[in-house]
Amino acid sequence: MDKNISFKLRYWRQNGPKDKGHFDEREMKDIPGDTSFLEMLDILNEELVSEGKEPFVFDHDCREGICGMCSLYINGTPHGKTERGATTCQLYMRKFKDGDTITVEPWRSAGFPVIKDCMVDRTAFDKIIQAGGYVTARTGQPQDANAILIPKQDADEAMDCASCIGCGACVAACKNGSAMLFVSSKVSQLALLPQGRPEAARRAKAMVAKMDELGFGNCTNTRACEAVCPKCESIANIARLNREFIAAKLND
Amino acid sequence: MATLDSKIPAGPVAEKWTNYKAHQKLVNPANKRRLDVIVVGTGLAGASAAASLGEMGFRVFNFCIQDSPRRAHSIAAQGGINAAKNYQNDGDSVYRLFYDTVKGGDYRAREANVYRLAEVSNSIIDQCVAQGVPFAREYGGMLANRSFGGAQVSRTFYAKGQTGQQLLLGAYSALSCQVNAGTVKLYTRYEMMDLVIVDGRARGIIARNLVTGKLERFAAHAVVIATGGYGNAYFLSTNAMGCNCSAAMQCYRKGAYFANPAYVQIHPTCIPVHGDKQSKLTLMSESLRNDGRIWVPKKKEDALKLQKGEIQGSDIPEEDRDYYLERRYPAFGNLVPRDVASRAAKERCDAGMGVNNTGLAVFLDFSESINRLGIDIVLQRYGNLFDMYEEITDVNPGELAKEINGVKYYHPMMIYPAIHYTMGGIWVDYELQTTVKGLFAIGECNFSDHGANRLGASALMQGLADGYFVLPYTIQNYLADQITVPRFSTELPEFAEAEKNVQDLINRLMNIKGKKSVDSIHKELGHVMWEYVGMGRTEEGLKIGLQKLKEIRKDFENNLFIPGTTEGVNIELEKALRLNDFITMGELIAYDALNRNESCGGHFREEYQTEEGEAKRDDENFFYVACWEYQGSDDKAPVLYKEPLVYEAIKVQTRNYKS
Numbered sequence: 001m002d003k004n005i006s007f008k009l010r011y012w013r014q015n016g017p018k019d020k021g022h023f024d025e026r027e028m029k030d031i032p033g034d035t036s037f038l039e040m041l042d043i044l045n046e047e048l049v050s051e052g053k054e055p056f057v058f059d060h061d062c063r064e065g066i067c068g069m070c071s072l073y074i075n076g077t078p079h080g081k082t083e084r085g086a087t088t089c090q091l092y093m094r095k096f097k098d099g100d101t102i103t104v105e106p107w108r109s110a111g112f113p114v115i116k117d118c119m120v121d122r123t124a125f126d127k128i129i130q131a132g133g134y135v136t137a138r139t140g141q142p143q144d145a146n147a148i149l150i151p152k153q154d155a156d157e158a159m160d161c162a163s164c165i166g167c168g169a170c171v172a173a174c175k176n177g178s179a180m181l182f183v184s185s186k187v188s189q190l191a192l193l194p195q196g197r198p199e200a201a202r203r204a205k206a207m208v209a210k211m212d213e214l215g216f217g218n219c220t221n222t223r224a225c226e227a228v229c230p231k232c233e234s235i236a237n238i239a240r241l242n243r244e245f246i247a248a249k250l251n252d
Numbered sequence: 253m254a255t256l257d258s259k260i261p262a263g264p265v266a267e268k269w270t271n272y273k274a275h276q277k278l279v280n281p282a283n284k285r286r287l288d289v290i291v292v293g294t295g296l297a298g299a300s301a302a303a304s305l306g307e308m309g310f311r312v313f314n315f316c317i318q319d320s321p322r323r324a325h326s327i328a329a330q331g332g333i334n335a336a337k338n339y340q341n342d343g344d345s346v347y348r349l350f351y352d353t354v355k356g357g358d359y360r361a362r363e364a365n366v367y368r369l370a371e372v373s374n375s376i377i378d379q380c381v382a383q384g385v386p387f388a389r390e391y392g393g394m395l396a397n398r399s400f401g402g403a404q405v406s407r408t409f410y411a412k413g414q415t416g417q418q419l420l421l422g423a424y425s426a427l428s429c430q431v432n433a434g435t436v437k438l439y440t441r442y443e444m445m446d447l448v449i450v451d452g453r454a455r456g457i458i459a460r461n462l463v464t465g466k467l468e469r470f471a472a473h474a475v476v477i478a479t480g481g482y483g484n485a486y487f488l489s490t491n492a493m494g495c496n497c498s499a500a501m502q503c504y505r506k507g508a509y510f511a512n513p514a515y516v517q518i519h520p521t522c523i524p525v526h527g528d529k530q531s532k533l534t535l536m537s538e539s540l541r542n543d544g545r546i547w548v549p550k551k552k553e554d555a556l557k558l559q560k561g562e563i564q565g566s567d568i569p570e571e572d573r574d575y576y577l578e579r580r581y582p583a584f585g586n587l588v589p590r591d592v593a594s595r596a597a598k599e600r601c602d603a604g605m606g607v608n609n610t611g612l613a614v615f616l617d618f619s620e621s622i623n624r625l626g627i628d629i630v631l632q633r634y635g636n637l638f639d640m641y642e643e644i645t646d647v648n649p650g651e652l653a654k655e656i657n658g659v660k661y662y663h664p665m666m667i668y669p670a671i672h673y674t675m676g677g678i679w680v681d682y683e684l685q686t687t688v689k690g691l692f693a694i695g696e697c698n699f700s701d702h703g704a705n706r707l708g709a710s711a712l713m714q715g716l717a718d719g720y721f722v723l724p725y726t727i728q729n730y731l732a733d734q735i736t737v738p739r740f741s742t743e744l745p746e747f748a749e750a751e752k753n754v755q756d757l758i759n760r761l762m763n764i765k766g767k768k769s770v771d772s773i774h775k776e777l778g779h780v781m782w783e784y785v786g787m788g789r790t791e792e793g794l795k796i797g798l799q800k801l802k803e804i805r806k807d808f809e810n811n812l813f814i815p816g817t818t819e820g821v822n823i824e825l826e827k828a829l830r831l832n833d834f835i836t837m838g839e840l841i842a843y844d845a846l847n848r849n850e851s852c853g854g855h856f857r858e859e860y861q862t863e864e865g866e867a868k869r870d871d872e873n874f875f876y877v878a879c880w881e882y883q884g885s886d887d888k889a890p891v892l893y894k895e896p897l898v899y900e901a902i903k904v905q906t907r908n909y910k911s
């Protein structure tokens with residue numbers, strides 16, 4: 001059985017994008033090791049509310065590592081340090097030690113303004129997808145699914161690229177605030193599939209242009225994004241995006 | 253009372269949908285531009301509907317409570333989606349998928365709807381592939397399939413353990429394409445607060461901007477709700493934290509009938525509850541039952557030792573294990589439908605055979621399949637699920653535990669049933685229109701296709717069928733009569749009144765200023781629901797449950813505390829508004845469960861079972877859809893109307909998974 005631990009929690013409070021923000025602190029006592037990080041924050045919030053205070057605001061929903069909602073910067077790492085790719089909601093308190101200090105901050109990036117506390121606005125990601133992150137396929141009567149044969153290897157690779165949950169940890173980790181890992185994962189998924197080829201050039205250009213327009217920085221190959229991505233997206237995707245992008249530009 | 257006309261088209265079941273489409277009214281392209289549709293929800297149902305309607309040329313307003321449409325709860329579905337493609341050449345057909353779904357639903361679904369679902373299932377797969385959904389493939393490049401509970405064919409398409417994610421991202425990309433084209437306008441972090449009815453027709457909604465806290469009005473020619481299921485009425489469930497039944501309850505209070513609320517699905521393979529701090533339960537995909545074997549000890553003393561932590565599952569040799577599903581249901585074994593598997597687990601645990609410290613868990617074991625297939629193949633199939641299980645419990649099911657008499661035993665998983673899906677929902681006719689004109693309901697929030705129990709991989713199918721292939725046709729039959737109706741002003745008194753009612757409710761809740769947090773009351777609600785309105789229901793228990801629900805409502809109204817103000821983000825207020833509706837929902841479930849004096853599918857009344865403990869249906873008295881009408885106040889009991897079920901193509905039988 002897991003042990004209980006006690007620790008000091010420092011958590012970021014910020015009342016809207018213009019507020020300067022500050023840390024609040026609290027001693028958390030006897031938290032069981034099999035509590036998830038977000039359940040620990042639920043406990044914090046129960047305490048705060050029972051004292052008549054406003055709860056600590058953070059995004060979360062599925063709590064299974066798939067919706068991409070949770071987005072906490074824990075002890076200097078997006079989603080905290082876990083052994084393999086995992087999201088904030090998949091982090092368990094058994095990974096911390098008795099007497100630790102745990103610091104919780106929001107994603108900090110020009111592309112993601114703070115709404116409240118650790119809840120940030122990531123609608124920029126939707127805008128990038130809207131610029132071209134799709135195959136234009138009319139609803140109705142497409143051809144039989146098996147009419148397009150796709151080698152298993154390509155399908156698997158496309159699936160890996162498609163696993164991105166749009167959490168934004170890559171942006172939060174990047175000193176330039178670049179969204180290249182996110183963008184390149186979508187571009188790669190569709191570039192690897194025959195259905196995506198016809199629009200490949202247009203897609204790469206449109207998504208990169210939108211990303212630049214929305215204030216995300218350039219990629220300087222520091223690989224910080226890859227290290228924190230909970231879905232283990234690879235920077236090989238960025239190389240592929242660059243190839244697609246250059247090819248598209250050459251054809252202009 | 254509203255009329256209950258199911259509008260099932262004439263003709264043999266296999267021709268109904270074709271006939272319907274041939275004769276329905278259509279809206280011409282120039283008129284489509286003048287018609288507005290509100291779609292609430294961006295899950296599989298909502299996103300696919302909004303995208304399709306936008307593409308057809310309607311002007312669409314699409315709402316969701318998350319920060320992005322891509323985060324709707326559908327994203328969490330793991331296992332797969334059914335279709336009658338018969339790619340495996342194992343004898344599948346539209347009829348067989350239809351038949352399995354009706355049988356799996358314990359003969360409580362509407363035949364015509366289910367047939368249509370099976371009929372369009374193949375188009376869904378084609379559509380998703382065209383969008384670039386990376387389904388699993390075989391080496392030859394063709395699509396791969398797996399089998400799921402309740403079926404003897406392999407018809408489930410999947411994308412690793414992330415099928416819902418990939419399907420939703422497909423629908424999200426179609427939606428994004430329409431947003432770019434200007435046909436769909438998105439409202440994220442907006443929550444529907446009420447339905448606005450003008451002259452007896454749904455004409456708009458009041459929504460709360462969750463960032464500013466302001467109430468806003470939206471008008472349209474028709475309203476579609478696609479807001480998901482009500483499983484979180486039980487507090488602990490596999491649903492995402494934000495899943496709620498508020499939009500459905502708002503429609504119910506405005507006159508939409510609520511059908512079959514008692515049909516709640518309990519999923520057999522969830523990670524057992526570990527403490528009182530837990531906020532949600534994690535599902536382990538049902539696909540695990542393809543290769544995992546479910547068991548408990550044969551001997552009570554072994555179970556006791558397991559409960560005390562003196563021994564581990566792997567210490568118990570083969571001959572002392574009771575593979576109770578294989579024993580009781582030789583034909584389907586570990587692949588019996590969910591309700592059957594869940595009850596069987598409860599039966600063993602009630603008999604004292606539970607295997608964890610709470611006595612509320614059974615084993616799911618991969619030793620046999622690892623020994624047969626090799627660890628590599630098993631990891632290829634379930635590796636990410638094993639990882640997920642280890643992340644949560646610190647136990648790795650792919651790890652060798654010990655050898656007894658030359659047999660290798662691996663650490664088994666522990667699982668237990670949990671609330672997962674709700675078959676009941678807003679009543680809709682064949683056109684997916686509710687009893688309120690101009691109000692449509694799609695996806696999990698309607699009651700339509702699963703009867704008393706949903707088969708695995710059929711919810712995704714239904715959501716996308718509704719959104720891509722059914723609603724876009726049927727809604728035109730309604731909108732064709734609306735082309736002369738000009739756009740509405742949100743200054744109409746009906747909008748002002750609806751907004752005022754919402755504002756009053758918010759003020760009332762803010763001003764209670766009691767001592768209890770929303771979650772603490774929600775937990776009590778969940779406890780009562782699980783205890784008295786859960787897996788095994790009795791008349792007596794349901795009556796106690798209803799009494800306790802009244803007490804919870806009182807507690808809520810007198811002791812609730814919401815910190816902060818109505819301006820800006822207030823997560824406690826959001827939760828309180830949803831809890832208000834969960835309590836009403838809980839009562840509705842209990843009323844329906846009390847009325848249905850039979851056991852069928854997900855609804856099990858202990859008084860109605862065979863000597864072997866199997867569910868006993870009563871087709872003579874309960875062969876109907878129970879439709880509940882709101883009586884103007886949450887304190888009044890709802891009134892029941894019945895939609896009789898008519899079966900023409902299928903002979904109603906006792907469900908049998910034994911032989």
Ligand SMILES: Cc1cc2nc3c(=O)[nH]c(=O)nc-3n(C[C@H](O)[C@H](O)[C@H](O)COP(=O)(O)OP(=O)(O)OC[C@H]3O[C@@H](n4cnc5c(N)ncnc54)[C@H](O)[C@@H]3O)c2cc1C
Nearest residue numbers: 293294295296297317326331332444480695696709711712
């Ligand atoms: C863990 C898990 C695994 C599953 N696995 C499978 C599977 O393998 N196969 C299968 O077929 N089914 C599966 N299911 C079931 C299936 O995922 C759901 O039934 C289905 O996705 C529901 O889709 P939906 O579009 O109806 O609703 P949802 O996806 O729940 O979407 C609801 C939408 O409504 C919005 N919303 C809700 N309330 C409001 C409001 N008041 N105002 C504005 N917006 C609102 C939400 O923001 C969201 O966008 C699974 C379910 C769970 C919980």
Ligand code: SF4
Nearest residue numbers: 164165167168170229
């Ligand atoms: S690439 Fe990885 S880190 Fe970036 S948004 Fe996608 S999942 Fe998150």
Ligand code: FES
Nearest residue numbers: 061063068070089
């Ligand atoms: S809450 Fe969904 S990924 Fe963490």
